Amino acid sequence: MVNHAEIAALKWDVRQRLTLLESTLLLTGWVRTQALVETFSISRAQASKDFAVYMSLRPDNLKYNKSLKYYEAGDAFTPLLLTGSATDVLNALQVVNPQQTPVVTLSAALPAIQVVQPLDRQLDWSVLRVVSQAIYQKRKLKAAYQSMNRNEPTELTLSPHHLVFSGFRWHVRAFSDTHQAYRDFVLARFRGEPPQLLNETAISGDHDEAWHQTIDVIIEPHPGLPESQRKILAEDYGMIDGTRCEPVRQALLPYFLRLMQIEPERQHPDPKIQQIILKNPEQVQPFLWRNN
Incomplete structure (x- = not known):
């Protein structure tokens, strides 16, 4: 049984090292203590201590391969620090753009990763x-x-x-x-x-009311899709009973809708293209830019 208080008590630097350790186990199936030493410029003793901390929190995730001299992911591997969100791996690997390899990795044999990102904009x-x-x-x-x-x-x-x-x-x-x-x-x-x-x-x-007040944005799979496809989308977006409710600051609502491509006025009529839709447009409409 994992002690969540112990996880919460981890220092920031230790948590980063353990998260990357876990990410490498998830992606490659193995990791060496030397990777921690070289990546974070820490001592071998500190690296061994990090492994010991991780094993104390999730003992079934690591098993030592004596012949190859590295740790393998256990058969019952279950993430301890990764939540399953798409950004978990990106954050852990620090993938900045498709042209750059991960800056911080715990293994030289990471799987091929390609990230599609919008054009980077300049910031003064x-x-x-x-x-x-x-x-x-x-x-x-x-x-x-x-x-x-x-x-x-x-x-x-x-x-x-x-x-x-x-x-x-x-x-x-x-x-x-x-x-x-x-x-x-x-x-x-x-x-x-x-x-x-x-x-x-x-x-x-x-006194910025639009900043402090939130609006519930409710999304659901497009009703025009077959039930089997709606079920896949519901699982993909972590929906419960076919919907997901996300509280969003009123001031940030237009940005969120645009990012999710569910702006009421831009929704595509083809369900294969517009796979998810806004379920409560009547609650959202008054707070869109054109109505302010």
Whole structure:
């Protein structure tokens, strides 16, 4: 029986090493202590200790092969730290893009992995630095911002409270003195000189109702698909009784729908293409951008 308190008590660096150890066992079926030594620049004694910790938490996952001198995955291998989500392996292997091999791996014989990602967008570090400092220091900033609704940049005074990655690009959630409202601003649209950090206390994000309120997004397999195919999709998305309910911040709702390709106005009529759909569009519609 796994002691979940012991897992929760693992130090961050130990947990990372054990997660990668487990990922390698899952993907290749074996691992050596030397891999920990070389990958993390730790002593052999520390590597052996890590293996001992892992075996104490999940003893059936590892068995030592004396002839080949490495640890193999046990016949009853059951992940201890990996949850089964698609991002688990990507995070563990640190696959940044298809052209790069995993930076941190515990075995030289990993299976072939190809990752499809959207085109990487450029991020100005000077913009990110000031925006992040403004959030941390709770100060206002001034910046020129190029809206897609105007031909020329507009000078804005913002009180940022959160950075957001939408799955494709970086945004900042902020109160705009100019608009007298909380809005999202794309970091790549800040123009000219880097934003200027002001000696003015920022307006708190505590009153950003769209940020603090959540909307339940309910998805289900397209009803036009055969039952056997709907069952596969339900399993793939971890649905219960054919649906999955995901609470999403109201402010981030349009990004989530776009990322999942379930925006009501863009859903494809062919169920083979639009395999999952939004089950509760009437609850979601009022919070889409075009209705704000």
